[in-house]
Amino acid sequence: MISHKIVPNISVDCVVFGFDFEKLNVLLVERELKDEKNGEILISDHTLAGYHIFEDEDLDSAASRILKGLTGLDNIFLEQFGAYGQLDRVSAPKDKVWFEHINKGFADRVVTVGYLALIDNTKVTLRLKDRNVSWFPVTTVSEMEMAFDHKFLFYEALQALQRKVKVEPIAFELLPDYFTLSQLQKLYEALLGTSFDKRNFRKKVAQMHYVIPLKKKQQGVAHKPAQYYLFSREVYEKTRKGRISFII
Amino acid sequence: MISHKIVPNISVDCVVFGFDFEKLNVLLVERELKDEKNGEILISDHTLAGYHIFEDEDLDSAASRILKGLTGLDNIFLEQFGAYGQLDRVSAPKDKVWFEHINKGFADRVVTVGYLALIDNTKVTLRLKDRNVSWFPVTTVSEMEMAFDHKFLFYEALQALQRKVKVEPIAFELLPDYFTLSQLQKLYEALLGTSFDKRNFRKKVAQMHYVIPLKKKQQGVAHKPAQYYLFSREVYEKTRKGRISFII
DNA sequence: GCAAAAGTGTTACCGGTACACCCATGC
DNA sequence: GCATGGGTGTACCGGTAACACTTTTGC
Numbered sequence: 001m002i003s004h005k006i007v008p009n010i011s012v013d014c015v016v017f018g019f020d021f022e023k024l025n026v027l028l029v030e031r032e033l034k035d036e037k038n039g040e041i042l043i044s045d046h047t048l049a050g051y052h053i054f055e056d057e058d059l060d061s062a063a064s065r066i067l068k069g070l071t072g073l074d075n076i077f078l079e080q081f082g083a084y085g086q087l088d089r090v091s092a093p094k095d096k097v098w099f100e101h102i103n104k105g106f107a108d109r110v111v112t113v114g115y116l117a118l119i120d121n122t123k124v125t126l127r128l129k130d131r132n133v134s135w136f137p138v139t140t141v142s143e144m145e146m147a148f149d150h151k152f153l154f155y156e157a158l159q160a161l162q163r164k165v166k167v168e169p170i171a172f173e174l175l176p177d178y179f180t181l182s183q184l185q186k187l188y189e190a191l192l193g194t195s196f197d198k199r200n201f202r203k204k205v206a207q208m209h210y211v212i213p214l215k216k217k218q219q220g221v222a223h224k225p226a227q228y229y230l231f232s233r234e235v236y237e238k239t240r241k242g243r244i245s246f247i248i
Numbered sequence: 249m250i251s252h253k254i255v256p257n258i259s260v261d262c263v264v265f266g267f268d269f270e271k272l273n274v275l276l277v278e279r280e281l282k283d284e285k286n287g288e289i290l291i292s293d294h295t296l297a298g299y300h301i302f303e304d305e306d307l308d309s310a311a312s313r314i315l316k317g318l319t320g321l322d323n324i325f326l327e328q329f330g331a332y333g334q335l336d337r338v339s340a341p342k343d344k345v346w347f348e349h350i351n352k353g354f355a356d357r358v359v360t361v362g363y364l365a366l367i368d369n370t371k372v373t374l375r376l377k378d379r380n381v382s383w384f385p386v387t388t389v390s391e392m393e394m395a396f397d398h399k400f401l402f403y404e405a406l407q408a409l410q411r412k413v414k415v416e417p418i419a420f421e422l423l424p425d426y427f428t429l430s431q432l433q434k435l436y437e438a439l440l441g442t443s444f445d446k447r448n449f450r451k452k453v454a455q456m457h458y459v460i461p462l463k464k465k466q467q468g469v470a471h472k473p474a475q476y477y478l479f480s481r482e483v484y485e486k487t488r489k490g491r492i493s494f495i496i
Numbered sequence: 497g498c499a500a501a502a503g504t505g506t507t508a509c510c511g512g513t514a515c516a517c518c519c520a521t522g523c
Numbered sequence: 524g525c526a527t528g529g530g531t532g533t534a535c536c537g538g539t540a541a542c543a544c545t546t547t548t549g550c
Contacts (some may be wrong), residue, residue: 009255010333010359050407060331083331083361085258085307109303110259111359113331167415182502199504201539207538224502224547339543430529447531448513455511472520 006052011109012062013114013150014078016070017097017155019123019174021183023137024190025121027070030132031147033101042096045145048153052106063115069134070248071126077173079120081160085111089149098147116157116164118173129248165191169210173229179213181205210235232248249272254300255331260310261298261362261398262326264318266369270387272290272438272494273369274402275318278380279395281349284330291342293393296401297381300354311363319374325366325421329408332358337397346395364405364412365428366421411440417458426462429453429475458483 016027017175027244033043049070060078067076069243090099090110099106126133136144165171185201205211210232218225281291297318301310308326315324338347338358343374347354375379384392394470413419419435433449453459458480466473 006259007357010258029515043501053333053359056335058335059331059359080330082328082428083307083362085301087304111307112303113333113359180502192420197541199542202503204507215356218502218548218550221501222499222549224503237543428529445514446529447515450530452512466521466529468522469528470522470526472530474529 002097006105007106008052009057009110011050011052011110011112012059012066013048013112013153014066014117015081015114015154016067017138017157017161017174018115018119018124018135019187020027020135021186022121022190023139024174026138027119027126027133028136028144028146029070031098033098039230043098044092046136046150050112052110059113059155063113063117064136064158064193066107067119067128067181069121071124073119073124076208077159077170079116079164081114081116081157083111083113084149084153084156086149095148110185112153112211114153114157116160118161118170119176120176122176142210162192166224168229169208169233169236175231178230179218180218182226184229185223186230188237205229208236253303254353256300256353257358258365259297259298259358259360260307260314261295261360261401262311262314262365263329263402264315264365264367265279265363265386265405265409265422266367266372266383267435268369268383268436269434270438271387272422273383274386274389275374275381276384276392276394277318277383279345279346286484293342293395294384294398296398297396298360300358307361311365315365315367317375319367319372320374321367325418327408327418328366329362329364329405331359332397332401332404338394343396360401362401362405364408365420366409366426368422370424392438410440415465416482417456417479417484423479426464426476426478430457430464430474430475432477436474452479456484457487461487 008037016080018027027049028046029049030042031043031045031047034041034230050065051062051066053059057065063078064074065079066078068074087109089110091113096108099108103151103209121135131157142148144151146154165188171184171191175183181202184205185196188201189195212230212232212235214228214230218228266273267274272444274293275297278398279291279293279295280289283288288381297314299310299314301307305313311326311353312322315326316322333464337357337360347356366394369383386406389399390407392399394402407438413436419432419439419441423431429450432453433446436449437443460480460483462476466476
């Protein structure tokens with residue numbers, strides 16, 4: 001990561017999810033363009049966290065770099081959910097205006113690689129830098145104005161997340177190091193848009209030997225304090241099963 | 249698809265799987281480079297079916313075009329399994345020699361998008377054209393000499409296939425329009441590298457209402473003739489279930 | 497003592513698994 | 524009539540789903 005010369009026709013876009021113990025949120029960057037003379041707002045919408053890759057970095061590094069810049073965090077969970085190369089994906093009228101204005105040598109044909117990122121909301125304080133970044137509930141995205149094909153990419157990422165969460169223990173990436181079972185249940189409910197029976201949910205979790213109770217309990221809550229739990233990836237890797245269940 | 253000007257730093261590579269009722273095979277293209285003077289073979293290995301995308305086509309179209317060229321078929325099942333952009337993925341010594349020789353204006357940094365393709369072996373007759381294309385059992389790939397990072401891409405595709413086949417009814421893409429239950433079972437066994445109990449397998453299939461018995465039976469076989477079945481995507485789409493099963 | 501969330505057990509049903517024999521055909 | 528693969532049923536077990544009350548804490 002020395003040169004910083006961008007590849008003009010390849011980018012990565014990160015769909016960053018977070019969980020605030022109530023609902024699922026996504027990190028979006030404000031995009032605003034004002035007329036230089038009269039200050040009139042020409043463009044005001046949101047984009048995903050993305051940028052072109054550099055000539056001397058691979059795709060994963062580019063995604064990590066972007067997230068590090070926004071959140072200050074390394075070691076964020078990152079996974080590709082697809083590559084997108086539609087001919088018109090960055091050529092809506094307002095997007096053309098935007099490119100003319102910023103004039104950074106991007107190509108007018110850009111293939112982007114989408115990354116799903118999961119972050120522990122409690123660890124992050126957003127770095128505003130020169131652009132405005134904030135969390136939005138995923139349920140409000142449908143009504144938002146977004147740049148390029150980023151709304152489409154967001155929904156692709158959300159679908160990928162919902163698919164993966166049923167099959168891999170990635171939801172824990174969205175929780176702090178220790179958490180209560182009610183928090184875990186709320187998270188799954190938010191992710192999948194369903195609700196579960198509390199007792200059955202807990203029975204299921206009890207079979208996951210990689211979700212381990214701690215000595216610690218909640219403190220200072222106006223009800224029976226909850227037990228804290230921990231996700232152990234090591235135990236998970238050791239005990240994962242065959243799961244030869246295909247279809248139906 | 250008019251210009252045919254290539255994008256020098258973006259390609260697609262197709263990992264094409266086929267099933268011959270015995271084992272799973274993959275389609276590979278022979279790559280050979282001879283010294284122009286003495287005829288000595290400088291390079292002899294295999295590549296995936298891939299090429300650079302054109303300026304005026306999107307990723308899916310590029311993959312379809314490549315497959316149409318090799319097999320003559322449209323409407324092949326195609327799905328991305330990842331994008332790969334390692335800095336050194338096409339720069340092994342022999343690959344550098346290859347690029348120097350063919351001199352087609354490719355970049356030395358190429359990001360490729362991998363496509364998984366499933367084809368019905370009985371429908372295809374390979375088009376040799378100027379290069380040699382043939383089927384290889386997937387079990388022999390480990391010992392083969394391959395170009396670029398294509399062996400790695402092959403295993404990525406195989407893993408993606410094994411994951412998907414458990415969760416979506418895509419195996420049928422590898423079978424002819426009608427097939428016997430033994431053929432279906434052999435296919436799943438080849439895909440997953442396991443074996444199933446015949447009675448239990450058939451009970452499972454019986455619950456898949458989208459696998460429909462035909463009036464037709466096998467003819468001219470030296471044993472009890474088998475019933476033919478049909479996969480109905482329409483019925484599948486209508487009857488698919490919630491499958492809220494996550495992890496363990 | 498009351499509000500608020502944590503925590504806990506039983507029963508009924510269904511799907512998964514293990515297992516061995518007869519059947520229809522070609523030669 | 525024999526070799527070859529096709530086709531079938533039952534018993535047990537484990538997982539899933541439905542369902543209501545008691546416990547601990549802060550105020």
